[in-house]
Amino acid sequence: MTTYLGLTLEEAAARGAKWTSAEIVQQPETLRQTAAGLAGDTEARNGFLAPLLANPDLRIILSGAGTSAFIGESLAPLLSLITDRCIEAVATTDIVAGPRICLRADQPTLMVSFGRSGNSPESVAAIDLADQLIDDVHHLVITCNADGMLARYAGRSERAFAIVLPDATHDRSFAMTSSFTAMLYAALAALGGAAHAPVALIADAVARTVGKYAPLAADLGKAKFERAVYLGCGGFTGIAREGALKLLEMTDGATAAIHDTPLGFRHGPKTFLNGRTLVVLFVPNDPHARAYALDLLDELSREGTAQRVLAVTTRPIEGRPAADQVVIDGLELASDLALLFPYIVVAQMIGLWQALALGKTPDNPNPAGIVNRVVQGVRIHAIA
Template sequence: MRILGLRENELNKINGYFTCTEMINQPNLWLEGVKIIGEHKQEIQKFMDRMNSIKDLKIFLVGAGSSAKAASIVENYIRRVTKKEVHCISSTNLITQPDNYIIGDEPVLLVSFGSSGNTIEGLEAVEIFQERCKELYQLLIICSDEGEMVKKYGAKEGVLYIPIPPGTKGKSIAATGEFTLLIQYGLLLFDIQNYDYYKELFQNASRDAARFFDKDIYKVHSIANQPYDTIAVLGSNSLAFLAEEMCLKITELTGGLQSSQFHSVLEFRHGPKVVMNSKTLVSFFFSRDPLTMKYEIDMLKECSEDKRKSTIVAVSMDYVSEIDAHCDYYFHFNGNGFPYRDDAHIVFLYSLYLQSFSILKAVNLGISPDTLGNNAGGFINKVAQGVNIYKK
């Protein structure tokens, strides 16, 4: 049996089994997540109807690390769906200067994004909101019901917690399913009235993911087996946050040995494009929005003309011949022609490319993906340690 194109015994030998299997299991988790949310549909709708009826309600999306990136990806979509004031704040920023973010005495819905529910900054963020808000509601999007966040707040009045599929919180330090499931729940909980659309979306995404793992994974091998001075990942709007998360995966899984950077697509020509003077892997995440894509294709053409020693990879949902003509490798996912409505809805498939690349690049560099904390000299932990909390 092969996983990401690697034999299972090879993965065990290099300590990569858990990271790889958790990564390729994501489509199963997506389907299970839709099922669980469907079972709680009435409870979710009742809570959201209540939130939507509250005048001047502010919504705060809070998380740390990959969880903060997941929150940032869904922020714009939640704002459009709810027509409410929505703020996405990393808890690592919030706890240092809460006065910058919590202003006024309007009712607040605090949405906590997290993997374990044990992150010190995330728990402190809840206490800060409790101290400063006269009327506070909570939505917990947490991958484990065994953490302090769910145990402490999950059953309280004015709090909604819907379990995420068991097994989402894996053994690997690098978040893969933990990242995409947070996005899935963030979208579905706030857009529960369109449940049937999401059910069909994830059925299609799962089929497209299977095709990627079966066929396209060998193109990823070819890309990962080349040496790069740096890797630049580009995306617009919500996809810029996906680019940021993918750079984090590259850094984590290679034990800090592979340099990477993220930019919005149009920002790249404002200086950062100079990295193409060296051997650089430039990866484009293309929007499904026609207007946005016009700007992005212009940037792709510019990079193609100036590529020098660089390698260009393009990722889009539907096949676009103009994109294909200006890149070295091209991944296009939407084999079933599904009508995806927003860029936040396509990150599930887009993430598969650089998640798998990060694992394969680690293997190429002789790094063990399952023990990356040790690879990095013990510098990092799955749940950040050593955080001291200070009060004014």
């Protein structure tokens, strides 16, 4: 019998988790499908990007709203390092509210726009503002919806190119899961190159993580923690932020969640901890950053304030109980870019099982419509 994170299809449907559970589980396959699609589109994509990337003064903006913005936050620091380029994560919500602060008229710019549906008002408005305010601007659209406004814009503009991902990545659930990892992978492969995006390695690691640690996520849900903290540095700061959002979204705000960096956490946010708090710490492979993560892990263990401290790592941490470690096999020597994918899947599974333990329906956690799958209620104001 096929199960999805420990749920049969019938159980998942009855508990309002049919789409969310299936879309978490399908990520190894959607990553492979995404890679195959990119391979088939290499010539056209490179024809668009190569002349732009030949300019050493090119500014690359990774942009989106909500989860789509966190793709950029996860990739920008690591992509900047491997490409030696000016790559920045700037949310569309910031661009729309402060276009003259975020955009530079005289600097050639490639704006990379992420959008599951491609219909978020801020995503469309950010492109319009860039076209108005930047003298030399081009757009790379990465979207899961061929019929969305972003894809349609790219189809009619000579200054834009769209990477449209397989339809399976266009998540039907409220929370973005497979859409997040697919768009993350597409941007990594397009801007960093295939050598930095080994799909077999990444997809296999995600599959092992789902298979091995779904029971742990279910056990955490049974504990019904009241608060959660996700911690990560570098690219894992974006992953930590996305992990916290997944928990908030799927539990309809019933479980409070914050994110921070291992060093930043001591500067006040640590007061968030109590005896009903789960801490999830994403441990890098980079040895320098890893040392700081392990220092905080030791500190939290000594103090014993939190209910549970969980380390997500590629190598077992000596002296730490195995039950408090999520060890991602097969990526011990991989770059931190590859770790982004299985690490966020851990957070997705925790969010799902916490929601189910609280009686929430992850596919549609807020039936009242206070929040929506595609954001509503945004009024776009013209710039003076």
